[in-house]
Amino acid sequence: MLLVSASSLPSILHFLPGSDPPYKVLEQHPYLNLLAKCNNINTFKQIHSLLIKTGLHNTIFVQSKLIHFCAVSPSGDLSYALSLFARNQQQQIHNHFIWNALIRGHSLSPSPISSLYFFSRMLHYGLQPNSHTFPFLFKSCAKSKATHEGKQLHAHALKLSLHFHPHVHTSLIHMYASVGELDFARLVFDRSPLRDAVSFTALITGYVSQGYVDDARRLFDEIPTKDLVSWNAMIAGYVQSCRFEEAIECFCEMQKTNISPSKSTMVTLLSACGHTGSRELGNWIGSWVRDNGFGSNLQMTNALVDMYSKCGEIDTARQLFDGMEEKDVISWNTMISGYSYLSLYEEALALFDVMLRSNVKPNDITFLGILPACACLGALDLGKWVYAYIDKNLKSSSNASLWTSLIDMYAKCGCIEAAEWVFRSMNSSSLSAWNAMLSGLAMHGHAEKALALFSEMVDKGFQPDDITFVGILSACTQAGLVDLGQNYFRSMMQDYGICPKLQHYGCMIDLLARAGKFEEAEILMKNMEMEPDGAIWGSLLSACKAHGRVELGEYVAERLFQLEPENAGAFVLLSNIYAGAGKWDEVARIRTRLNDKGMKKVPGCTSIEIDGVVHEFLVGDKFHPECKNIYSMLDEIDKLLEENGFVPDTSEVLYDMDEEWKEGALSQHSEKLAIAFGLISTKPGSTIRIVKNLRVCGNCHSATKLISKIFNRQIIARDRNRFHHFKDGFCSCNDCW
DNA sequence: CTAGGGTTAG
Numbered sequence: 001m002l003l004v005s006a007s008s009l010p011s012i013l014h015f016l017p018g019s020d021p022p023y024k025v026l027e028q029h030p031y032l033n034l035l036a037k038c039n040n041i042n043t044f045k046q047i048h049s050l051l052i053k054t055g056l057h058n059t060i061f062v063q064s065k066l067i068h069f070c071a072v073s074p075s076g077d078l079s080y081a082l083s084l085f086a087r088n089q090q091q092q093i094h095n096h097f098i099w100n101a102l103i104r105g106h107s108l109s110p111s112p113i114s115s116l117y118f119f120s121r122m123l124h125y126g127l128q129p130n131s132h133t134f135p136f137l138f139k140s141c142a143k144s145k146a147t148h149e150g151k152q153l154h155a156h157a158l159k160l161s162l163h164f165h166p167h168v169h170t171s172l173i174h175m176y177a178s179v180g181e182l183d184f185a186r187l188v189f190d191r192s193p194l195r196d197a198v199s200f201t202a203l204i205t206g207y208v209s210q211g212y213v214d215d216a217r218r219l220f221d222e223i224p225t226k227d228l229v230s231w232n233a234m235i236a237g238y239v240q241s242c243r244f245e246e247a248i249e250c251f252c253e254m255q256k257t258n259i260s261p262s263k264s265t266m267v268t269l270l271s272a273c274g275h276t277g278s279r280e281l282g283n284w285i286g287s288w289v290r291d292n293g294f295g296s297n298l299q300m301t302n303a304l305v306d307m308y309s310k311c312g313e314i315d316t317a318r319q320l321f322d323g324m325e326e327k328d329v330i331s332w333n334t335m336i337s338g339y340s341y342l343s344l345y346e347e348a349l350a351l352f353d354v355m356l357r358s359n360v361k362p363n364d365i366t367f368l369g370i371l372p373a374c375a376c377l378g379a380l381d382l383g384k385w386v387y388a389y390i391d392k393n394l395k396s397s398s399n400a401s402l403w404t405s406l407i408d409m410y411a412k413c414g415c416i417e418a419a420e421w422v423f424r425s426m427n428s429s430s431l432s433a434w435n436a437m438l439s440g441l442a443m444h445g446h447a448e449k450a451l452a453l454f455s456e457m458v459d460k461g462f463q464p465d466d467i468t469f470v471g472i473l474s475a476c477t478q479a480g481l482v483d484l485g486q487n488y489f490r491s492m493m494q495d496y497g498i499c500p501k502l503q504h505y506g507c508m509i510d511l512l513a514r515a516g517k518f519e520e521a522e523i524l525m526k527n528m529e530m531e532p533d534g535a536i537w538g539s540l541l542s543a544c545k546a547h548g549r550v551e552l553g554e555y556v557a558e559r560l561f562q563l564e565p566e567n568a569g570a571f572v573l574l575s576n577i578y579a580g581a582g583k584w585d586e587v588a589r590i591r592t593r594l595n596d597k598g599m600k601k602v603p604g605c606t607s608i609e610i611d612g613v614v615h616e617f618l619v620g621d622k623f624h625p626e627c628k629n630i631y632s633m634l635d636e637i638d639k640l641l642e643e644n645g646f647v648p649d650t651s652e653v654l655y656d657m658d659e660e661w662k663e664g665a666l667s668q669h670s671e672k673l674a675i676a677f678g679l680i681s682t683k684p685g686s687t688i689r690i691v692k693n694l695r696v697c698g699n700c701h702s703a704t705k706l707i708s709k710i711f712n713r714q715i716i717a718r719d720r721n722r723f724h725h726f727k728d729g730f731c732s733c734n735d736c737w
Numbered sequence: 738c739t740a741g742g743g744t745t746a747g
Contacts, residue, residue, distance in 0.1 A: 027738070061738070068739070100739060132740045139741090170741040201742040233743040264744045271745070303745050333746045365746050401747070 026061045035065060040075045063088060064097040071105025078105050093125045096132070104136040112140035116149055131162050135171035142171075142178035150175050154188075164192055170199045177206020197223050201230045208237035228259050236268045244272040248281065263294055270303040274310030282307045298324070302331050309338025332360055337369035345373035346614075349382065362389070364399045371405040375412035378691035378718060381612040383409045387422070400430040407433060411440025414689045414716040414723060431462055438471035444723045445732050447479030466498050473507035477514070478722055478733070485511045500528075506536045513543030518552060534564045541573045542695075545580065553577040568599045569694070606670035606692045610681045617673040626677065633676040634668070640710050641703060649699045671700050671717065679711060687714045695719045705729050 026032065031054065034047050048057070048066060056062045063084065070081035085092055085102060092098045099122045106115035119137055122129065129137075134157050141150035154172060157163045163172065169192055176185035185206050189199060200223045207216035220226070220234045231254045238247035251269050254261065261269075266285050273282040286304060294300040301324055308317035321327070321335045332355045339348035352370050355362065362370075367386055374383040387406055394402065403426045410419035423429070423437045434457045441450035454472055458464065464472075469492045476485030489508055492498045505528050512521040521540065525532055537560040544553035557574040564570065571594050578586040607616045615624065624630060671692050678688035696704075696719045708715050709729035717724045725732035 032738095064738070072739085097739060104739080130740095135740055165741090167741040172741095174742065196742095198742045203742090205743070227742095229743045231743090236743060262744095267745050268743085299745055306746070330746050337746065363746095368747055399747085 026056070026059065029056065031056070032062070032065060035069055038069065038075075039073075041070075041077050041080070044069060044076070060091055060095055060098075063092060064095060064101065067092075067098050068101040071101045072108065076105075078109055081105055094127070096127065096130060099127060100130075100132045100136065103133060103140075107136045107140040107143070111144075113144040113146055113149070115140040116146075119153075128160065129156070129162075131165040131168055134162060134165075134168045138168075138171040138175040142175040145179050147179045147181060150179060163188075164194065166194060166196065166198070169194050170202050173199055173202040173206070177202060177209065180210065182206055182210055182212075195224060197225060197227045197230045201233045204230070204237065205233050208233075208240055211241065213237050213241040213243065226257070226259070228262055228265075231257075231259060232262065232264050232268065235265060235272075239268055239272050239275075242275070244275040247272040248276065248278065261288075263292075263297065263300060266294075267299060267303045270307040274307040277311050279311040279313070282311055296325060298326055298328060298331070302328075302334050305331065306334045306338065309335070310341060312342065314338060314342055314344065327358075327360070329360055329363055329366070333363070333365045333369060336366060340369045340373050343376070345376050348373040349377070349379065364390075364394055364397045364402050367394075367402060368399075368405055371409045375405075375409040377609075377614055378413050378607060378689065379609055379612075379614055380413040380415065380689060381609055383413050385612075387418075400426075400428070400433065404430065404433045404436045407436040407440060411436070411443060412718065414444075414718060416440055416444045416446065416723075431465060431468075434462055435465075435467045435471055438468060439474065442471050442475035442478055442722075444725070445478045445734075447475040447481055450475035451484070464492075464496060464498075466501055466504070469496075469498060470503050470507065473504060473511070477507050477511040480511075480515060480734075482511055482515045482517070502528075502530055502533055502536075505530075505532070506539065509536050510539040510543070513540050514546065516543075516547050518543070518547075518549065534560060534567065537563060538567075538570065538573075541570065541577075545573055545577045548577075548580060550577055550581050550583070565597075566599065568594065568602065571599070602694065604670045604692065604694050606674040606690050608674040608678050608688070608690045610678070615674070615677060617670045617677070619670050619673075620668040621670065621673055624673075624677070626680070629680055630673060630676050633680050634672065637672070637676060637679075637707060641706055644706055644710060646703060646706055649702065669697065669700050671696060672703065675704065675707060675715065678715075679713070685712060687716060689716045689718075691718045693720065695721060696724060701731065701735070705731050 031047060031050050034050075035044070038044050038047060051057045051062055051066070057066070067081045067084050070076040070084065071078055081102065085098065099118065102118050103115040103122075106112060106118060115137060119129065119133070122133075134153065137153050138150060140146070141153065154163070157168055157172070162168045169188070173185045173188050176182070176188060185203055189203050192199070200219055204216045204219050207213070207219065216237050217234065220230065223230055231250070235247050235250050235254070238244070238250055247269065251261070251265065251272075254265070266288060270282065270285055272278070273285065282304075285307075289295060289297075289300055289304065301320060305317045305321050308314070308320065317335065317338055321331065324331060332351070336348050336351050336355070339345070339351060348369060352362075352366070352373075355366070367390060370386060371383065373379070374386065383406075386409075390397070390402060390406070403422060406422050407419045410416070410422060419437065419440045423433060426433060434453070438450050438453055438457075441447075441453060450471065454464070454468070457468075469488065472488050472492075473485055476482075476488065485508065489500070489504065492504070493500065505524065508524055509521045509532075512518070512524065518540075521543075525536070537556055540556045541553060541560060544550075544556060553574060557570055557577075560567065560570040571590055575587050575590040578584075578590065603618050605616055605618055607614050609615070617624070621627075671690060674690045675688060678690065682688060696717060701724070704715055704717065704724070704726050706729060707713070708726035715724075715726040717726065722733065
């Protein structure tokens with residue numbers, strides 16, 4: 001079959017099948033050197049053709065090289081290896097190298113367990129597995145959690161007395177540790193005389209993966225001569241166990257040895273720096289990266305971007321990100337979740353948009369960064385798109401947090417029904433999914449549903465945690481269910497043994513104070529083992545406002561001023577209390593105090609999403625392109641409100657008392673602007689959804705109730721604390737918020 | 738001629 005002229009052939013002419021020349025000769029053949037440098041399948045095929053021309057392809061040696069390349073190399077192709085194997089099986093079945101390469105190739109494939117099939121065929125042809133065979137087999141069992149098969153192979157290795165071979169031994173430990181059989185792993189380790197760093201490290205990572213990082217550390221200390229990999233494994237073990245400080249300490253210990261850190265050490269360490277906010281160490285690693293020539297390494301740069309953004313240096317992170325020549329999906333995800341982590345949600349969504357335009361395929365992690373941004377901004381259209389995308393492309397994702405994030409997003413975007421739908425369609429619910437659903441219902445004021453859901457989850461055997469009870473208690477708070485709330489609070493401690501945290505006390509104090517039970521709230525505050533935070537004083541202060549308790553309000557406000565001197569909202573609340581009691585001189589005094597301190601209250605801001613674009617409005621905002629139409633709609637609204645007997649409540653007028661907008665400040669509140677824009681930009685009868693960054697003021701609340709009736713629209717408004725569903729002149733919060 | 742332990746985003 002060889003139709004090549006003799007003159008074009010290199011020094012070795014063709015060989016008859018099975019008659020290999022000495023290895024020494026073959027090994028140095030230039031075509032085989034090419035194969036060693038080859039990194040893609042097309043080049044491989046060219047080399048293959050060259051080898052056919054020389055006739056060398058008939059030698060077992062070359063065939064084993066070819067099969068090895070296709071089966072094992074990351075740029076290879078396992079099915080091609082199999083076709084090469086099929087072609088010359090008669091000779092190849094007697095060669096160990098080829099079987100081992102095929103078994104190894106399958107251990108790297110998506111279905112590693114199929115390597116066992118090749119193993120049994122190998123036995124069938126009468127070949128004995130050797131010390132090279134077992135490590136790949138154990139790796140396959142480890143990957144596919146095939147405990148039973150692993151044990152049979154273990155027995156096989158014992159029979160052949162290969163179990164104390166260093167490579168076999170270590171992969172055996174690794175296998176038992178990976179399938180969760182730590183005791184077996186330990187037994188194998190203890191029974192063997194082998195005590196090298198490699199087998200120690202295999203056992204250590206097993207302990208770490210089962211959460212026994214302290215046991216892992218004890219083993220680590222026993223290693224006679226620790227090497228780079230064992231140090232890296234120990235540091236990574238601490239990181240995996242979220243013990244970041246200890247990871248850093250471990251690195252400092254490593255620095256005292258003569259083992260230099262590697263790229264992996266630094267990548268792991270950067271994660272610890274991000275979680276602990278260790279900017280200094282992070283920067284030091286940054287220079288190490290440059291000095292050691294890893295400046296353009298993808299993995300390293302990703303880790304640096306992560307560290308910088310988690311340490312709050314988002315601009316440095318972005319600069320690095322923008323400067324990357326090559327970005328993978330992890331780079332994008334890191335940068336996006338960096339923005340989300342720092343609550344820079346608009347930036348997160350903007351970058352997500354760029355990511356899609358760059359044709360990078362998002363994955364589950366991307367959405368874990370994007371969904372909280374949708375939730376916080378109320379970007380429902382994008383949220384819906386994400387849901388559809390996940391449903392279509394990531395449905396099989398076992399990532400339970402993805403579904404939990406979807407529930408949370410729908411709830412926070414005002415679609416509690418959609419949240420319930422996602423929750424019910426999850427094939428296996430997790431505790432966090434129940435918790436997300438529960439707090440969603442609470443946010444929407446559906447206390448009864450929330451409490452029913454709680455019974456359901458208990459019936460199904462889920463053990464409620466502290467977060468569950470934050471949801472339950474806030475459901476009671478939003479609905480004003482004082483007695484029930486107190487019962488659940490008691491049950492939490494007595495039946496579930498959960499020690500109340502600040503958040504639980506906050507709910508209870510809020511619950512009692514709203515109901516006017518200030519004395520009981522005070523007793524609770526005195527009995528807590530921690531100091532009340534600003535949120536607790538703040539909820540007391542707004543309860544004082546609701547119940548007209550001027551004196552108590554003054555006391556509470558002073559405490560709040562001490563705790564949070566920059567909190568302008570506290571000053572505004574106190575001034576509203578004075579205004580409600582007609583104490584205008586006190587109102588003026590507070591304003592002076594505010595001005596003297598040069599403080600600016602957080603401006604009220606309302607956003608509304610129309611056709612996937614989020615529009616933001618500030619009070620009296622005139623920057624919107626549709627400004628003219630919005631304001632004429634606003635006039636129309638005010639006219640209709642007046643005709644329907646609406647009397648503005650001016651008691652909270654300081655709320656937005658910027659000099660320029662004294663006049664008509666109330667009618668131009670950001671939520672009203674957003675509603676006006678919603679009315680002119682959406683179809684009649686459709687639901688309007690708005691998101692406000694502060695609490696809805698009393699005046700807007702009454703106005704919105706009436707607007708829902710006059711325009712026959714359901715208006716769903718999210719404020720700082722909860723949702724208001726306005727319909728037919730009523731609000732779901734029953735005016736208690 | 739092959740081979741064992743660690744390797745980024747949540």
